[in-house]
Structures are given as structure tokens and as C-alpha cells.
Amino acid sequence: MKYVVAFYAVDRAYGGPEEGSWWYDTGELVRLHRVCLTEAAASRLAVRANRLLDLVQRGQRRLDSVLYAGGRYRACVFEHAVPPRFPQAPPRYE
16 A cells, blocks of 8 residues: 655635534645655655644734734645545534
């Protein structure tokens, strides 16, 4: 199997008014980084990339801030194919 590490621009989307309103995380594919042969190697690479991204993005607003206006990135690991965005469909409140 092959595991892909990809970078995503992350944001929050409004889910609905239930329970005083709720939000969910979204991501838009920015760049494929690397293909690894094992999940462990891909996970190590993503953890390291996310640590570096946290250092670089330290001065920016947090994703859960009301004033967040974009500009944060995360490294994610996927098996085989990389989706152009996540989630594929908006989650439903249950």
C-alpha cells in the first residue's frame, strides 16, 4: 500500500443552528508532499510537517477564533488517493 502526505488549507464551516449553532473543520488541497510505503513513515512525516507549520503559523489567529480569516495549513495522511477537499459532504447534525 501507499500512503500520501498532502498539505491542506484549513478553515471552519457553519454546520447549522442546532444546539446553539455548530461548526466543522474543512480543508482544501494545496499540495501533494510525498508518497510513503508505510503508514508509520507517512505519519512521522506529517507530524514533523505539522510541528514546523505550527512554528511558522504561530502569530496567526487560531482556527476556532471568530476573527480567523484563513492562512493556516495542515499536513494530512491518506491511503492511496487524496481528496481535493474534506469532508466530501457536509456532516449532518444528529
